[in-house]
Amino acid sequence: MRNIRISITVITSILIVVGIVMIYSSSGIYAMHERGDSLFFLKRHLLFLLIGLGMALGVMAFDYRLLKKYAKPLLLFGSFLLILVLIPSIGKEINGARRWFKVGPIHFQPSEFVKIAILIYVADFLSRKQNKIASFRKGFLPLSIVTGFICLLILKQPDLGSCVTISSIVFVSMFIAGGRIKHIGSLGLLSLPAFYFLIVRVPYRWARIVTFIDPWRDSQGAGFQLTQSQIALGSGGLFGLGLGKSVQKLFYLPAAHTDFILSIIGEELGFLGAFAVIALFITLIWQGARIAKRTQDPFGYFLSTGIVMLLGLQATVNIGVSIGALPTKGLPLPFVSYGGSALIFNMMAMGLLLNISRIEDLSP
Numbered sequence: 001m002r003n004i005r006i007s008i009t010v011i012t013s014i015l016i017v018v019g020i021v022m023i024y025s026s027s028g029i030y031a032m033h034e035r036g037d038s039l040f041f042l043k044r045h046l047l048f049l050l051i052g053l054g055m056a057l058g059v060m061a062f063d064y065r066l067l068k069k070y071a072k073p074l075l076l077f078g079s080f081l082l083i084l085v086l087i088p089s090i091g092k093e094i095n096g097a098r099r100w101f102k103v104g105p106i107h108f109q110p111s112e113f114v115k116i117a118i119l120i121y122v123a124d125f126l127s128r129k130q131n132k133i134a135s136f137r138k139g140f141l142p143l144s145i146v147t148g149f150i151c152l153l154i155l156k157q158p159d160l161g162s163c164v165t166i167s168s169i170v171f172v173s174m175f176i177a178g179g180r181i182k183h184i185g186s187l188g189l190l191s192l193p194a195f196y197f198l199i200v201r202v203p204y205r206w207a208r209i210v211t212f213i214d215p216w217r218d219s220q221g222a223g224f225q226l227t228q229s230q231i232a233l234g235s236g237g238l239f240g241l242g243l244g245k246s247v248q249k250l251f252y253l254p255a256a257h258t259d260f261i262l263s264i265i266g267e268e269l270g271f272l273g274a275f276a277v278i279a280l281f282i283t284l285i286w287q288g289a290r291i292a293k294r295t296q297d298p299f300g301y302f303l304s305t306g307i308v309m310l311l312g313l314q315a316t317v318n319i320g321v322s323i324g325a326l327p328t329k330g331l332p333l334p335f336v337s338y339g340g341s342a343l344i345f346n347m348m349a350m351g352l353l354l355n356i357s358r359i360e361d362l363s364p
Helices: 001-034 040-060 064-084 112-129 136-155 160-176 181-200 203-213 224-236 263-293 298-323 340-362
Strands: 093-094 096-104 107-108
Touching: 001 040, 001 263, 001 340, 040 340, 064 112, 064 136, 064 224, 064 298, 064 340, 107 340, 112 136, 112 160, 112 298, 112 340, 136 160, 136 181, 160 181, 160 298, 181 203, 224 263, 224 298, 263 298, 263 340, 298 340
Parallel strands: none
Antiparallel strands: 093 096, 096 107
């Protein structure tokens, strides 16, 4: 699988370079106005990138199978962090959400760590209990309880998007491992009332759904972000306005360097530039799936499958939100968007994926 590893490394590197260029392009003027330094976000992004590179190299330096015995401690530690961040004197609140620890100039989001921790835990659980996963009491129920507990802690922040991401990956992994569709489907049906209260009865979330259906009906209010994103994409045409020449980044499109960076790519580099980024992600997920398919070790198979789903789901949601195909949700575009914790742990996940491939090649 050496050629697959080379392909994944090259694609990830290209996406990272695109991210560096576009973060500076989309945030320079905003950073100068708000922070007095046009390089403010770029410098922080490069710092996160170096940390992420160190983490990726670190997880590639040992046999990933050693993680099996640390699966429970990692998830317990992640749960502890999720509880800790909810304490007002410890966790930092931004825009009504308490999701971050502030360590000097760095904001750390524990839910990003938990995404990796639960992938390792689920992979270990499924690899150990493959013959019991179809059992409701011995397979489905224990994993559902653990996932539910983690999701409840994340919902308290609140962060519905990460909760849906984690639960989707867990239950798809369970299905792949042989879990019964009636168990998973029944839980889905039982969850509908909860989603009703979490979405319909929460004004800002329901506003996102209504806005998604017709953002132009309130283009200066709730639909502002989506309409500005569509204007950016439409303005770029086929070839774009040119690198650095975006108009929407001039205080029109909120979160231009984070959640809506693809919109700026489309405006400056056109349809061809945006399509090239999407094509890179499609190829990256396809190559990752090839690693998962060829991995014989059950733990490695479920872990690589989870990593591919995590990166693929995050990219799909971000792209879908940017083009107006999905309701607004704050998930960054992996390796491209500005976002410290997400970048660091996405690079760590990619390091794990490459590690699985390398160890599989060395196995007899």
